[in-house]
Each structure stands twice: as structure tokens, then as C-alpha cells.
Amino acid sequence: MNLLPNFMRLPAAMLLVLVCTQGVAANYVDLRRIEPVHGDAAAGASRAVVCVACHGPNGNAVVPTFPKLAGQRADYIYHRLVEYRNADPNAPYYVASPMPAQAQTLSDVDMRNLAAYFAAQTPTASPTITETGDEQGATLYSNGDPAKGVPPCQGCHGADANGPIITASRYLAYPMLRGQHAAYLVSRLNGYRDKQAHDSTNDFIMRGVAHMLDDGSIHAVAVWLDSLPVVDKH
Ligand code: HEC
Ligand code: HEC
Incomplete structure (x- = not known):
């Protein structure tokens, strides 16, 4: 039980109080049941x-x-x-x-x-990659870090980091991470870890994942994701 992130140990009612007292209720977006987005x-x-x-x-x-x-x-x-x-x-x-x-x-x-x-656009490789990903980043992505209670990233972001393949409504707004700039990924992971964003049920999920990541792990997984060859899905 000690491996569970703190918020998972709280009863649902307390969680709600926690969310509300952080001043997020007004603009909080509930992404647990959403319709697919169709645009032109x-x-x-x-x-x-x-x-x-x-x-x-x-x-x-x-x-x-x-x-x-x-x-x-x-x-x-x-x-x-x-x-x-x-x-x-x-x-x-x-x-x-x-x-x-x-x-x-x-x-x-x-x-x-x-x-x-x-x-609908085709991603291209980062022109700025100076480091290649190493085993630490790949292992964290695939297996998480059970000793620290960090779940495998692939469980939600997909085995190939192109986003989850599950099409259920609650997974629709889970992002692709493959080939994203490492510097941007680091700043986002720091933001979740420091509990800065209070926008949606989804960033609340990601805050629970990131709160046990140390700087070395964040760097390793970000560099590894950036270094992955981009895939043309079209
Ligand atoms: C339980 C599901 C879940 C797991 C496990 C998970 N994520 Fe996430 N992640 C999400 C969701 C949902 C979002 C979207 C949050 C938002 O909208 O801000 C997200 C967003 C992100 C983002 C922001 C992407 C962007 O374009 O801004 C990064 C970076 C990220 N996750 C990295 C990771 C890493 C690294 C791991 C493994 C250590 C991981 N995630 C594990 C669900 C998960
Ligand atoms: C002046 C520069 C600038 C312009 C213009 C701009 N963006 Fe951004 N955008 C950013 C930066 C910097 C971030 C990341 C940090 C943040 O959240 O502010 C970002 C983040 C985003 C994200 C979140 C991506 C993710 O992975 O989570 C989306 C979506 C986005 N922008 C869409 C747009 C769209 C659509 C437009 C045009 C209407 C636009 N941006 C115009 C600088 C810009």
C-alpha cells in the first residue's frame, strides 16, 4: 500500500474537497466522458x-x-x-x-x-537532438519504477508512445509523446511534479504519476522520447 501515490489513499469525498479547496473548481475540465473531436x-x-x-x-x-x-x-x-x-x-x-x-x-x-x-500533419525529427536516449529512459517508459510507485508510462501513452490504442472515451485526450522536444517534456513533467497545473481531470492523473519522479528520471525519459524515430501515421 505504501507504493500508492498519496491521493489514491484518500477517500473520494476528501479528494473532492482537496480539488475544490485548491481553487480549481471554476475552470476545471472533466475529461472522463468526452465525445471525439471532429474538425475541418x-x-x-x-x-x-x-x-x-x-x-x-x-x-x-x-x-x-x-x-x-x-x-x-x-x-x-x-x-x-x-x-x-x-x-x-x-x-x-x-x-x-x-x-x-x-x-x-x-x-x-x-x-x-x-x-x-x-x-493530420506528419511529425519530423527534432533538429536539436544532441543526446541519444539510454536504457534508463526506455526502462522507465516501459516498466515505470515500482520501488517509487511510478507506473509504466506505456500503460497510458501507448507502447510506441503515439498515444493509447484504447479508444474508450476517457483515453481520447491522452497525448502522444513520441518525438516531442525533450526540453518541453522536462518543463511539463516538472510542472506536474510541482502541481502547477489545475486544469483538468487528466492533469490531475498526470500529477499523481509525476510526483515521485526525480530530476534524473525526468531527464532520461524526456531525452529517450525525443530521440525516438517519428512515425508517419498517415
Ligand atoms: C495513468 C495514466 C498515465 C500514466 C501512467 C502516465 N501518463 Fe503522462 N499523461 C497522462 C494524461 C491523462 C496526460 C494529459 C494531461 C493533461 O492534459 O495535462 C498526460 C500528459 C503527459 C505529458 C504532457 C505532454 C504534453 O504534450 O504536454 C507528459 C510529458 C507525460 N504525460 C509524460 C509521462 C511519463 C514520462 C510517464 C511515465 C513516467 C507518464 N506520462 C505516465 C496519463 C498518464
Ligand atoms: C508566441 C508563441 C506561440 C504562439 C503564437 C502559439 N503558441 Fe501554442 N504554445 C506556445 C508555447 C511556448 C507552449 C508551451 C508552454 C505553454 O503551455 O505555454 C504552447 C503550447 C501549446 C499547446 C499545448 C501542447 C501540448 O503538447 O500540450 C497547444 C495545443 C498549442 N500551443 C496550440 C496553439 C495554437 C492552435 C496556436 C495558434 C492559434 C498557438 N498554439 C499559438 C507558444 C505559442
Whole structure:
């Protein structure tokens, strides 16, 4: 039992109180039952002109702290945009982020179309990879770290890190990690570990995973994911 993350030991009612007293109730997005996102990729392409200034040609970001969007799962992209639109831009997690302001300019239809557009693009390898992944990252991804209570990443992000193959509603907005920039992955994992994001039921899940990761493990798994050859799914 000691291996369970703390929140899993709390009764459901206490968990709810915990969530609410952290001030997240107002904008909290419940992603446990969602409908698949269907957008118009062609319409999204014309809306994406502003996005690719930062997220790179076709969503293949060149700057390693900016996430690649090419080939990312549409449901994940759409719900992240909804979370940015709902976000308090003055919250510490968001003050340095351009995304809440970006999302304010988008309608719900725009967000669906942009999600369809970026999901349909082919990811390319990071031009900035300087390290190759090692065994530590691969092992953590496949097996987790049972001694510390870290579950295997592949259980939720898929054996090939392209996202889960389970199509049940609650897995739709689980992201692909394969080929993502290591620097971006490190900053996200630090954010979950430090419990910065309070946007959705899904980031609550990921906070439970990340809270036992040390800096070395975060670095190893991020570098390993970045170094994986990208797969053209189209
Ligand atoms: C000024 C630069 C900039 C622009 C313009 C921009 N983004 Fe971003 N975007 C970022 C950065 C930096 C992050 C990651 C850190 C964060 O959350 O702020 C990000 C994060 C995201 C994420 C989350 C990705 C993930 O893996 O979780 C999505 C989705 C996204 N942006 C979509 C868009 C879309 C769609 C547009 C165009 C409407 C856009 N962005 C415009 C800089 C930008
Ligand atoms: C129990 C399921 C589960 C497990 C196990 C899991 N994840 Fe996640 N992960 C998620 C969910 C759900 C999200 C989406 C969270 C959100 O929307 O912010 C996510 C998001 C992420 C992100 C953010 C991606 C982006 O584009 O911003 C990273 C990085 C990540 N996970 C890495 C890992 C690593 C590394 C492991 C293994 C140590 C792992 N995850 C294990 C469910 C899981």
C-alpha cells in the first residue's frame, strides 16, 4: 500500500474537497466522458498561420521549449486549447505563457479545426537532438519504477508512445509523446511534479504519476522520447 501515490489513499469525498479547496473548481475540465473531436483540417490550415510562427512549419516546432503539434492527437489538442481559453492568465503557471491570450482569439469551431489540422500533419525529427536516449529512459517508459510507485508510462501513452490504442472515451485526450522536444517534456513533467497545473481531470492523473519522479528520471525519459524515430501515421 505504501507504493500508492498519496491521493489514491484518500477517500473520494476528501479528494473532492482537496480539488475544490485548491481553487480549481471554476475552470476545471472533466475529461472522463468526452465525445471525439471532429474538425475541418482545411479550414484549420488557414487559422494556423499565427500558430506556426511559434509551433513551426506544419506544427513541427524548431525551438525546443515550444511543443510540436504535428501528429498530436486531435482530442488532446482541442481540450488543451479549451483549458488555455478558460485559464486565469495571471495564475503563476500561465504568466509566462502566450497561450491563454492566443486561445482567447479562437472560437470553439476554430479550435476543433486547428486540432484536426495539426493532428493530420506528419511529425519530423527534432533538429536539436544532441543526446541519444539510454536504457534508463526506455526502462522507465516501459516498466515505470515500482520501488517509487511510478507506473509504466506505456500503460497510458501507448507502447510506441503515439498515444493509447484504447479508444474508450476517457483515453481520447491522452497525448502522444513520441518525438516531442525533450526540453518541453522536462518543463511539463516538472510542472506536474510541482502541481502547477489545475486544469483538468487528466492533469490531475498526470500529477499523481509525476510526483515521485526525480530530476534524473525526468531527464532520461524526456531525452529517450525525443530521440525516438517519428512515425508517419498517415
Ligand atoms: C508566441 C508563441 C506561440 C504562439 C503564437 C502559439 N503558441 Fe501554442 N504554445 C506556445 C508555447 C511556448 C507552449 C508551451 C508552454 C505553454 O503551455 O505555454 C504552447 C503550447 C501549446 C499547446 C499545448 C501542447 C501540448 O503538447 O500540450 C497547444 C495545443 C498549442 N500551443 C496550440 C496553439 C495554437 C492552435 C496556436 C495558434 C492559434 C498557438 N498554439 C499559438 C507558444 C505559442
Ligand atoms: C495513468 C495514466 C498515465 C500514466 C501512467 C502516465 N501518463 Fe503522462 N499523461 C497522462 C494524461 C491523462 C496526460 C494529459 C494531461 C493533461 O492534459 O495535462 C498526460 C500528459 C503527459 C505529458 C504532457 C505532454 C504534453 O504534450 O504536454 C507528459 C510529458 C507525460 N504525460 C509524460 C509521462 C511519463 C514520462 C510517464 C511515465 C513516467 C507518464 N506520462 C505516465 C496519463 C498518464
